[in-house]
Amino acid sequence: MIDLEKLQTILKEYKRDFEQRWPAERYKWEAVYCFQTNWDFMARDFEEMFIAATAQTKDLLTSVNYYPRGVMRGFAAVNRDATRAMFSRLYDEKKDLTERVEQFQEAAEQIRREYGEGIWKQHYQKLNAISIYLWLRYPDTYYIYDYSECRVVAKELGSSFIPRRGAHAGNLIGAYALYDEICDVVGADLELQQLFHSQLQDKCWPDKKARTLTIDFCRYISRVYSKKGIGRSDSDWLPIDYSPELTVADWLDLLQDDAVFTESSLEVMRRLLDYGGMATCRQLSNKYGEPRNFYNFCSVALAKRVAEKTDCNVLNTDDEEAKWWPILYMGKRDEKDHEGGYIWKLRPELEEALQQTDLSRVSLYAYVSVLKGPHAAWWFSVNPVIWSFSSLDVGETLSFSLYNENGNKRRIFDHFLEARSGDFLICYEAIPVRKIVAIGKIVKESDGENLYLEKIEGLVHPVDFHTLENIPELKEMEYFANPQGNLFKLSRNEYTCIMDLIREENPVDHKRIIKPYTRDDFIREVYMTRGHFDTLISLLKHKQNIILQGAPGVGKTYTAKRIAYAMMREQDDSRIEFVHFHENYTYEDFVAGYKPQGAGYELQYGIFYRFCQRAANMPNKSFFFIIDDINRGNVGQIFGELMLLVEKAYRGTLITLSCNGMPFSVPKNIYIIGMMSMADTVPIRDYVLRRRFGFFELIPEFDSDGFRAYERHFDSDTFHALIERVKDLNKEIAEDPHLGRGYRIGHGYFCGQTEYSEEWLMEIVDYEIMPLLSEYWPDDPEKVRHWGNVLRSVFYD
Template sequence: MIDGERLKDVLVQYKKDFVPKHWQDEKYKWEALKWFQDNWNIKATDFADMLNRSFSQTYNLLASMNNFPAKMITSFAETAPEDVRSMYSDLFDESKDIYERINTFKLQSDFLLKKYGKGAGQHYQSENAITTYLCLRYPDKYYIYKYSEVKAVSDELGSDYTFKKGAYADNLRNFYSLYNEICEHLKQDDELVNLFKSQLTDACYPDPYLKTLTFDVGFYISRDYSKRSEAESSDAEWYPSPEEYAPGITTAEWIDLLEDKSVFTQSSLEIMKRIQDYGGAATCTQLAAKYGESKNFYNAGSVGLAKRVVEKTGCPVMPKNVDNSRWWPILYIGRYTAKDEKGSYVWKLRRELAAALNRVDLSGVALYAKSKGEGEPKYWWLNAKPKIWSFSDLQVGEVQDYTLYNANGHKRRIFQNFIDARTGDLVIGYESNPVKQVVALVKVSAANDGQKICFEKTESLENPIDYQTLKECPELAKMEFFKNPNGSFFKLTKKEYEFIMDIIRDENPRNSHEEKIPSYTKQDFLSEVYMTDEMYDRLVGVLSNKMNIILQGAPGVGKTFAAKRLAYSMMGEKDDNRIEFVQFHQNYSYEDFMMGYKPSGNGFELRHGVFYRFCQKAANEPDKKFFFIIDEINRGNLSKIFGELLMLIEKDYRGTKLTLAYNGMPFTVPQNLYIIGMMNTADRSLAMIDYALRRRFSFFEMEPGFESKGFKDYQQALGNDTFNGLVNQVVKLNAEISHDKSLGKGFCIGHSYFCGRTKENCTDEWMKSVVDYDILPMLSEYWFDDDSNVQRWKNSFKEVFQ
């Protein structure tokens, strides 16, 4: 419930201000509703164009200095019109719960931002924007929600409705109840209703249920009424008073002037945007200090703008002898500075000009002046609190924005650091308790815009640097973060930054690209691996599609040799820095593979495993392919080794974040990392591979390559009749093994036993050793219960050498 007497007091003042002060600036809301109703068509062929046209009269309802919901959703519609059409169709479906509709719209916007955002930090589709869409579509039912506004209204009217930051569903329910109650009071005020109707034009939505009028009263309470006494007491300080001088330019006329490039040049718009961002009033000294440029840029720029306004409109000019004092009052009212203000004279935007600025799109106007030349970057230390956000949540190239004010609206600690940082500055990324490590390198991707600053992750550290390691270094004793760690953003001197980077590079060396990496093609692969052209294409296609593959086959088919060269051929070069090789065994564990506690001094410390480090390495170069090769993959306890990675290695879950059991931090397997496993199908001692892992890998059977073109060329180059006879016998042997029901083709003899020879060293002695010490022992194992068969093949091979 609200205090009805308080609302009556508000309405008395609202009615006094309505015609002379308020309506001219605020009637655009009703015009925006009418325009939207006339142009909205969910079935429009060109949905993006229709959406843009429908929003074209909304002005600051859907745009402000640092908030661009209409612009962003329209850009999404240009890229994915059917997705956005579906979003609005669901949002406007009155058969569904309103809170679910709003939340779904936000979630879908998150998806569009990730897929089509092109690096944008946010999509701006907040509760304020989404309730605006609802109000535009159903103006007889909905109001526009804004937390700060409704909170001020509730407090001013002494209501018992509660509003808490973050409790959006409860806030919306209380908001609609509060405004419905206010609306009922307005309907009983005949004087107000008649006054309102007398001002409506054909371009305005008639607002028969007074929903928009209710919202406007709320706006008046939060922006004008609650600050009225303060404003009235301070207006006397400003010069000139309305009685002394007024240019007589209305808000609508200012809007026309703002859109006239011959009057408001680019530099003029920059001045306007910066004064507006500063709070609507500032000295030239304050503007120069915060946004750049010289004091004269703002002084002379304002005078020049005022002269162009006079030339365009013919408005009156101050009857003063001092030239500058004749011109600036067209744009501002002024006063001398107080003791604690920098500069000598404060300019305050005229009310009509300030209102016009709120209704034009200034998103393309630079808030900060461009730096003169590149110059050397500054250096910083950024502290992420894992309970709030983590560097692990970001992929390399992703951007994290950081507000300059906390949830209570207070400035961040060491606020000046946020102001001083510039695009391109270099940042050390540190995570506080429980991680307490330097985990990433970062850069400032966008200097502060008055509300936030943006950081881009440039590198994940495979081997993070512990807090204690840095704390114990005397070279860092005076570091701002170590002297007082309270805060988020700290200065580093160039020497401090370079010292930390030396430690980082000792543990995380960069790949040296001074030596040219040899190229490697499909033809190189086929000449070395002895696989048919068709089989190679099939192999690459399977791995590209699944991202995880197991090469299985008989002994000697060259699985290990082929795996590395498969990686080379898909990379297009022989870059061993992008390949990691491990071999599983019975004692291999998750702690070796991902992370675990290992003895250190008198205790234990958490150490990252080979797969964790390689994932960080791959994430640092997302445009390149990386390959993790696992030999004897079925010899390890796979569920124990992979743990929660069983889900993350799936192609559809690449890039998905999952919280790790050991450190409680998010982790993801990069989308540019391929896994190649190998297993020997002839090893009877191994259990079948874990089914959960089998689902996530494709299995590729590698066969002996005696019939491949590559092997034929190799065989011909040797020109050895004994070698030819030996190969022919092995081919016959493989045919028999393949047809043996107790064996099969997985037990065939591979070609790799016979590779790597030249004419000079392809001797009878070498060939006999292959037969006696490789092939015959294998046959004895295969046919352990059939000595006669083994003897028969022993005789056959002996005949080759006679």
């Protein structure tokens, strides 16, 4: 049950604000209409259909740190049938909802692990995303579920149901019951229905059951009403008994003063207002970009300018920072402390003034630059056979002639004269590439002969032309009307739309808390002697490509990642890529190639190509590409012409790719680490590869300082005795003419345990070491039995 009287009170506020909110919230009804129009479960190209059907979902399925739509698109690209089956089960209304939700998430994780390990850190198919898929498909039945939003709504309306962490699908069921109660009231309100239908436009879902209207109403409760402080005391907000004594009119005057409200200040204000009027610096940073200190610094600086301009009342305190921000906000400690330590809430007068001010020209997201002038940016199209943005380094500047090879003016010559320093460029490569490949900017205006450009970012995932063609907001683009030429105007909306598409696949790399990593950390974790470590690092620096080889269980994979940490001197997994070679791995998977797409074929870039693009965007940082079982792939075929480029002497050298005839280079800041077991029956036969890689053998390190400390930690005579017997076993394996050093038992079998138990040791002997010995000596069962008795005897001494 809910508080119906409170519900009616909020509903009055909602109806009062409805017309003002509608332009920003209409997209939800448009999203349902778009989905219903484009969804075709049996479409041959499921990926293309899914993107078209969800084209209007905007921030619902894509935001700065949340990418369910982009990952689902990737799933459809790598396994169309499995992705189709996911939605088939989810949309089967004959089955239990909880079961369907759990199966959907399990299937998403399975596809991620099978095809996207190292590409997708997570699948993002959380309850929120799944509820959106259900709502889009059955808009007269389901609602959008958001954990935080539902908690606020439930508390505001005094519901007996409050979602709780860990309840998962149970939260979904409870939320739907809560929303059904709310929907009954919303749908029966004739005044609201008239308001809604008066705003309804073509390509909007009619929403006869008022489910989407209920979703919007609940969002209003969470993001607007709950932040206003209506009907509650502000006694828990600080500072108490202080006010700058500025009216709404005062704030409106200040907002028109560019010397007070600078561009950065307005960005902070718009983002805080968009978030609902109160947020922590971390929440603003996570959603809109910029470091947390940006919001703190800008707020304090703005408050000082306001005080200087108005001579307003300032809080009397010795804390220099604490005396300024209360001019703009009230604040309190975040009780949950999971999104930042301190919450700011806009002062009511300032919030009302901001709501009355047109902030549409202010950048909401840090990655979308709002420029002055009649247009937001330029579409820059080039013939990649003659001139390519892909081949430029980030930060490289060059001149582009205003005249073609024949000395004639380029088409739409006036555009080159209108372009100004600082204008952004959407860099598009025409046939045969037909993709947006980079973002650039104009660094110097036309001098009558040339325009001067700079590449500021290469796209790891270029944006396909056919994707742009399906976006309604881009249908009037100047380039689409006549693609002949190089420089085309983009409206502000077109630029923002394209940047949204770019960021969906190329998200902003926000600054994260990255732990330092030292040489001592490596020695402590990897159980390698300091001498071996110094040799290993020296070899990698000298060759830039190494292969770690060794016996089973010496920790090659574990070591490879920590080599990268040690070289970077920090634990930054975003600069590490991991792949596994197998007999079916191809050049198309690794570099690029044409793959089936709809009725034809389309050029798609492989994992190493994309990794090189990422590394090129950060030339001052080291990147590490790790290849497991490098010997199990056809290395010459997989690398192709890149076999030359990975050699240190040829890093940064441009060659023409065979797949598309385009220039490409391997950046100098990439290190390649391959791994192979010396006990593997598949050797490396490509001697060209051997010449380009250094080979380093990892050996069992039972006598290293690190492993001995690990052994002493357990203080177990049984553990010590077993290790001594394994060392004896290794001597016999090394002396066997059919085996040798590469078949010894590695220390890794015994690592990673935090609590000691004899059952753990027994499992290692019976289920890991003994099966290995049976493979080593298949024709000598007596020897296998002997060593089984020797190893097991430690448990009975």
